[in-house]
Amino acid sequence: MRTLRRWIERPEGRALFALLFILVIGCVFNAHDAFFRWGTHRDMLRQVSVYGILACGMTLVIVTGGIDLSVGSVLGLCAVVFAQLSLRRGLPAPVAVPAVLAVGAAAGLASGAAVARYRIQPFIATLAMMVFARGLAKWLSGGEKVSRAVQQPDGSFSYVDLPGAFERLDAKVWGGNVAVVTLVFLGCVALSWVVLTRLRYGRYLYATGGNEEAARLSGVPVRRAKLLAYGMSGVFGAVAGICQAAQEQQGDPEAGVSYELTAIAIAVIGGNSLAGGRGGIGLTLLGAMTIGYLEKILSINAVAESSRLMLTGAIILAAVLLQRRRIE
Template sequence: MTEPSQPMAAPATGPAAPQSAPAGRSVNWTGYLVQYSNVLALIVILLVASALSPYFFSTRNIFNVLRGATMVGIVAVGMTYVILNRGIDLSVGSLVGLSAALTASFADQGILAAAAIGLASGLFLGLVNGLMITVLRLQPFIATLGMMIFARGLVFVYTGGSNIAVEQPSDAFTLLGSGYVGPVPVPVVVFIAIWALAAWVLRYTVFGRSIYAVGANEEAARLSGINADRNKVLVYCISGVLAAFAGVVMASRLTVGEPNGGTLFELDAIAAVLIGGTTFDGGVGSVHGTVLGILILAFLSNVLNLLNISPYSQMLLKGVIIVLAVVVSEWRKRK
């Protein structure tokens, strides 16, 4: 006689969430640590900073740190779009400097006109980046490296190598960079708005989903009807506009356009994106992760300043952080 068959187990349903480990099987704590390493890093930095200074968690200090991070943060949001699209934009720092110089030089025309000119420069040069990559078929690294050098040279030609000071800046001009909404600095409010809008676009729009699709597999995206070239051009335009907007904020805050403004912003932005979990392979990551990366870099710099670490040594540490972020990203993909 055949024995009665055993009842089949019900199929698993719902998301693949961590569950309690079966009897005799240990929890993969290493996997959890790697997966949430950026969150743990931020917690450790905050604890160390609070131990070094009793004033660290004061409202004034927290908002000062956040305001200082907003310009790089705005650039990093645009960089997230580019890297999700499996690209890179090395020109953003130069676009920040160019926009700041243009905004400062046209300040007497009013903040709206000055900001429009600055944003137009970022949009145009971002468009050129996109066309070089899609029409001339240049590698993003080469195209944006050339634009980085060209735009920085353009800043020095335009300014003559000297700062452009805003004579008698109006309250409207300085509001964007130095104003407050209650106790919150205006740049922080603006950055939160950009963060929310960028995250919404990625999650809930066809364009946002196409960014992930092109970055994950460009050929498959083309076969599914996505215009990959147009998608890339739009992504680089967005990166250029956000970099230019960071330049407008810089000019408003400092009331001066510096030819060296925005130098190395591209490295800080790339570091924030990678720390946040977005990978160079494309199609994996989020704006939320990038914001977490920005917070890590901002509070880490604050801690290093409390420890009187020189800016040159801080640059060395940032280089190490970029490499570690890529290593951790590779580990995450294997888990």
């Protein structure tokens, strides 16, 4: 009992508790026994992966005490660029992928520079990037989806072949039991875990979020730490954009609208504090699964979208209330 209590007092324990609670709900409201089929869980993991990848970058930024509203737009921009390079120009993946990651990194570093160098509030700086990147995506694509269908001068459509990279990313492996994008998501989680817990720069992120002035006077390179966080958030946005393009088989300039809010919800439901200085990627992983199962359970029980949104809002609030650090 005491061990249980100690667990519940830790943020990981509470995040796990929230997830278990959702799973119990899933077992009870189990339309057509869908919850006991592996395919349901595989699909949940696949559907939450793109959001989860964004949430990894969001976590790094939140740890520094900031927020990144631009990730959804960076996703859209990178999906467009990836589709143009790979689908239209036929560049091989080893060229196209690094190029797209560079685009994401540039967007993230630009927000990071605005925050770190020019001391613009993260909310404002990334709001500006959110609007700018969406505009850039529309400009590059001419406002059209970049798909296999190419309009000829005579008005008819011809179709280009889908590059192998698209198929491989949208595939399932291990006997069709795990989606590739889920593995990409887990790779992003692992990378973030290494950065946050094993690297010196990870410690700099926590110190910056915990007390920026004390960190600066302790010799912590606060600016570079912030640049790293926003830069990596941009790279994760690019990874998510590539995955999204592969799943949709096109680069949609409207892709990723409002995804930043889901990414924030995932980080917060996991128990990361927006005040910064605390939290970790494990919490984000648990948060992603909680949100993913919630969506899945509501959809297999055929709950209407209107009710689904209202329920999700209520549950986000409940989860955060549950996880609030007890004050004395």
